[in-house]
Amino acid sequence: xxxxxxxxESQSIYILREAYNRIDKLALLWSIGKDSNVxxxxxxxxxxxxxPFPVVQLDTAMELQEVYDFRxxxxxxxxxxxxxxxxxxxxxMDQTLPPLTRAAARKTxxxxxxxxxxxxxxxxxxxxxxxxxxxxKERVFSPRSLEGDWDVKDQPAEFWDHYKTRFxxxxxxxxxxxxxxxxxxIWRYSKREGIPIVPLYFAKDGKRYRSLGEKNITFPxxxxxxTIDEIIAELVVTRIPERxxxxxxxxxxxxxxxxxxxxxx
Amino acid sequence: MDIRNxxxxxxxxxxxxxxxxxxxxxxxxxxxxxxxxxxxxVEQVHEMSRKRGMxxxxxxxxxxxxxxxDQGITIDTxxxxxxxxxxxxxxxxxxxxxxxxxxxxxxxxxxxxxxLVIDAAEGALEQSRRHAFLLHLLGVRxxxxxxxxMDRVDFDQYRFEAVSQEIRAYLAELGLHTSTVIPIxxxxxxxxxxxxxxxxxxxxxxxxxxxxxxxxxxAPTELPLRFPLQDVYKPDDRRILAGRIESGRLRVGDxxxxxxTGATATxxxxxxxxxxxxxxxxxxxxxxxxxxxxxxxxxxxxVAHHEEGAPHxxxxxxxxxxxxxxxxxxxxxTYTLKITTGxxxxxxxxxxxxxxxxxxxxxxxxxVHRNEVAExxxxxxxxxxxxxxxxxxxxxxxxxxxxxxxxxxCIVVEVDEGPTASANTxxxxxxxxADERNAANGHKGGVLWLTGLSGAGKSTLAMALERALFDxxxxxxxxxxxxxxxxxxxxLGFSAEDRAENIRRVAETAKLFADAGVLVIASLIxxxxxxxxxxxxxxxxxxHEVYVAADLATCESRDPKGLYRRARAGxxxxxxxxxxxxxAPESAELTIDTGTVTPVEALGELLDYVDxxxxxxxxxxxxx
Numbered sequence: 001x002x003x004x005x006x007x008x009e010s011q012s013i014y015i016l017r018e019a020y021n022r023i024d025k026l027a028l029l030w031s032i033g034k035d036s037n038v039x040x041x042x043x044x045x046x047x048x049x050x051x052p053f054p055v056v057q058l059d060t061a062m063e064l065q066e067v068y069d070f071r072x073x074x075x076x077x078x079x080x081x082x083x084x085x086x087x088x089x090x091x092x093m094d095q096t097l098p099p100l101t102r103a104a105a106r107k108t109x110x111x112x113x114x115x116x117x118x119x120x121x122x123x124x125x126x127x128x129x130x131x132x133x134x135x136x137k138e139r140v141f142s143p144r145s146l147e148g149d150w151d152v153k154d155q156p157a158e159f160w161d162h163y164k165t166r167f168x169x170x171x172x173x174x175x176x177x178x179x180x181x182x183x184x185x186i187w188r189y190s191k192r193e194g195i196p197i198v199p200l201y202f203a204k205d206g207k208r209y210r211s212l213g214e215k216n217i218t219f220p221x222x223x224x225x226x227t228i229d230e231i232i233a234e235l236v237v238t239r240i241p242e243r244x245x246x247x248x249x250x251x252x253x254x255x256x257x258x259x260x261x262x263x264x265x
Numbered sequence: 266m267d268i269r270n271x272x273x274x275x276x277x278x279x280x281x282x283x284x285x286x287x288x289x290x291x292x293x294x295x296x297x298x299x300x301x302x303x304x305x306x307v308e309q310v311h312e313m314s315r316k317r318g319m320x321x322x323x324x325x326x327x328x329x330x331x332x333x334x335d336q337g338i339t340i341d342t343x344x345x346x347x348x349x350x351x352x353x354x355x356x357x358x359x360x361x362x363x364x365x366x367x368x369x370x371x372x373x374x375x376x377x378x379x380x381l382v383i384d385a386a387e388g389a390l391e392q393s394r395r396h397a398f399l400l401h402l403l404g405v406r407x408x409x410x411x412x413x414x415m416d417r418v419d420f421d422q423y424r425f426e427a428v429s430q431e432i433r434a435y436l437a438e439l440g441l442h443t444s445t446v447i448p449i450x451x452x453x454x455x456x457x458x459x460x461x462x463x464x465x466x467x468x469x470x471x472x473x474x475x476x477x478x479x480x481x482x483x484a485p486t487e488l489p490l491r492f493p494l495q496d497v498y499k500p501d502d503r504r505i506l507a508g509r510i511e512s513g514r515l516r517v518g519d520x521x522x523x524x525x526t527g528a529t530a531t532x533x534x535x536x537x538x539x540x541x542x543x544x545x546x547x548x549x550x551x552x553x554x555x556x557x558x559x560x561x562x563x564x565x566x567x568v569a570h571h572e573e574g575a576p577h578x579x580x581x582x583x584x585x586x587x588x589x590x591x592x593x594x595x596x597x598x599t600y601t602l603k604i605t606t607g608x609x610x611x612x613x614x615x616x617x618x619x620x621x622x623x624x625x626x627x628x629x630x631x632x633v634h635r636n637e638v639a640e641x642x643x644x645x646x647x648x649x650x651x652x653x654x655x656x657x658x659x660x661x662x663x664x665x666x667x668x669x670x671x672x673x674x675c676i677v678v679e680v681d682e683g684p685t686a687s688a689n690t691x692x693x694x695x696x697x698x699a700d701e702r703n704a705a706n707g708h709k710g711g712v713l714w715l716t717g718l719s720g721a722g723k724s725t726l727a728m729a730l731e732r733a734l735f736d737x738x739x740x741x742x743x744x745x746x747x748x749x750x751x752x753x754x755x756x757l758g759f760s761a762e763d764r765a766e767n768i769r770r771v772a773e774t775a776k777l778f779a780d781a782g783v784l785v786i787a788s789l790i791x792x793x794x795x796x797x798x799x800x801x802x803x804x805x806x807x808x809h810e811v812y813v814a815a816d817l818a819t820c821e822s823r824d825p826k827g828l829y830r831r832a833r834a835g836x837x838x839x840x841x842x843x844x845x846x847x848x849a850p851e852s853a854e855l856t857i858d859t860g861t862v863t864p865v866e867a868l869g870e871l872l873d874y875v876d877x878x879x880x881x882x883x884x885x886x887x888x889x
Contacts, residue, residue, distance in 0.1 A: 004275060006551070007550060010509065011552075014509050014552050017495045017496055017507055017508075017552070018495065021495060021496045021565060044538055044539070047498065047500070048503075048505065048536060048537075049500065139371070157370055157589050157664075157671045158371045159374030159664070159674060160374055160664065162663070162664040162671060164670070166666070166669035167669060168669065239302075241303040
């Protein structure tokens, strides 16, 4: 029974089509993880086989090799308009941030650099509410200043699938088509649709990546799940949070909130 | 728990209530007691509480934001997942603070059911009632009530019954059915997951049992088809109309009609990607794309439906609106009304009543302020395909947009079918008829000819009338005698011949405006009966003459432009009333004596007349 997946899929397609119709100069942020792979897949469904906007990877040159291999293969097979953007070095980051959070902030700066070019008004990101408490507060269409700042205290009204799609000059919008999905949904949908997956998610020698990030700040968790079915079974019973292997989240109580209010995904 | 159970329909619950009545605490407790918190969370919250010198604070589980922890309040709506033995849930936590209403609406609109939390000691305060009212408006029909902090009233049964009866009565008046009111103490876990022994007199369900008794909202597949278009794609030689079915079903081979255009075509295919089988049918809730047998004009905002059970097509709707922004909604203001994907410029024609959420009484008002709910009449220049919210909620509700922001929401409670361009016209007509213009404008086009002596008050009255009508959303324009002499009639002097030509040109111009649907207010001395008769002949039956009367002495004492003084001094020849005749009308449709009534009274009289002669009722009486 996968009627609930049909509902999730339909809702995401609706959001993608709204974004494509209402926002000029869209791009999709591809982290090459499981969520943004599902997002790309949904784009192909929404637009009948093609992804009609550029796909941007914010590269820190710190991803695992398997991630780069996967990127190059899929970009070719799916005929993506891939744009790789290099992120500035860690030395340029806000030095008041804790060190691991600082490393993560490189992507924020890479994104800001991209937005400063004025090439994009809408950035689609595959975040989900269940990943992290501050992401749970997100809107589907989330307005940002040019610098990417998120004014969490004054977010627009968003109800009955009416999204904020009009903006002042110099601002941009983050679009979150997967906000209502859960980690389990992502895996069940990937299985149903046969969506390609970076092999790092599957257990090797008792460890697997549950959430993929740069190799200096992301670590595999204990697991024996070697197939999608085993991952699904693991998630149904686990009480370990998804981002447990993301070092920066837990560095300080507000690490992630600080990252996000200054523009992190 | 086996995986199949996991796949049972997820239920979305919104938790609402007055600030400080304990919503976040209830949620924290619910998550903990159902074993839904990730490892380490309780320790984290212990640490956060300790750092702030507080006893263990369950609300920190939800109030993830630094500012929220420091101020001890929930700022924005958030969502969190948990599961009971029955099924998975998403909890939507909605803030209780009045100023955060837009966040509450954002949260609550996504819910299948609601849990309303009320403080046992304080009872249902304003926000509790407002939230209940909004739940109803937002379409949330299943509500359970938790009377919290029962420990503070020693689990007193009579106190519980009093609060319970009060809120039940209020909900019943709204038409919200609640079967369940539960006495709880969230901080201590009483009646959350396990039954409390402190309230032995209570025999109803616990919170979890009440949640498990709710039913997921069903996609309305059995209602009439509504397929609003989102976009049109041309990926190759196909022309795919994309959108989401909001209600009903659609099959390949169905004949669809598109409102408001009235175009019809047959569904050739339902397009998909990565489907092994051709798709032959689709239903409410699905995002789809279709191709048609002929190339009709169809675009975003048009609504496809079957021949039977068509939506209303209208220029005028009565809505129940809630207002979210500091700038008030006011009569005469223009907003964008967005219903599904269709956007329409609408003007607020009237505010029928503002609803008092305390006792649900109605009072008339000129404006609707933030957090208020009101009955409002909206007029659109373009025809809107719409349903009554009571019949088809998803196509019977919308948002109001001002500039870049969503400033309010509304549900459609009344549709004025009126004399409108028929939705049943199959042929696309290139001619816009007078009827259609009248329907779009909500009034007839015509000429209101104000005649009278200089200083009688014609211009003042004309300008005031123009303002008042414009504010009501009318298409209105003043052709002022003095103003046209600077442009259109710049070459004309004041000889009898030139005056006649002046009037003829103004009458012809006024007629063109009237043809275009505008109410023209022509303000000219036009002293001669013969000239006015010619103007009437040009204007036809839409020509209405208003005699702005004031005796010469009154006009001369006013002398706003100093003309009488100069005429008396012989500086202006042939000045009407002084050195040229004024022939008072014998059969004017209306006479207003500005010498005996105040300007406000004069405007009132004129407005009443215009309303009767050109307004909505005139439209109903007969077509022009």
